[in-house]
Amino acid sequence: MIRWVAAIFIGLFVFYPLLPFLEKLxxxxxxxxxxxxxRAMIFCLPFGSTVLWSALAFLVARFLK
Structure with a gap:
């Protein structure tokens, strides 16, 4: 369980600064x-985008296999 929490935290830490670039996609x-x-910060929880990108990654991995 703690590994999933750590993985999610690291993923957010890495991808949150990339959000302006990823919005173009x-x-x-x-x-x-x-x-x-x-207050002065905008938070984004991309649930729909996550499902789409996960499905796309699954299809690419399945096609390459």
Missing amino acids: GVGRMPGDIRFRL
């Missing part, structure tokens, strides 16, 4: 993605 602007502002 559609991450954070799909149905199912949640954006909210808390």
Whole structure:
């Protein structure tokens, strides 16, 4: 369980600075993605984008195998 928490924390730590670049690819602007502002910061929870990118990675991996 602690490994999953650590993996999620590291993933957020790595990909959160890349969010402006990833928005150009559609991450954070799909149905199912949640954006909210808390004081001066904007938080994005890309649930819909995560499902789409995971499915795309699965199909690519399956095609290459």
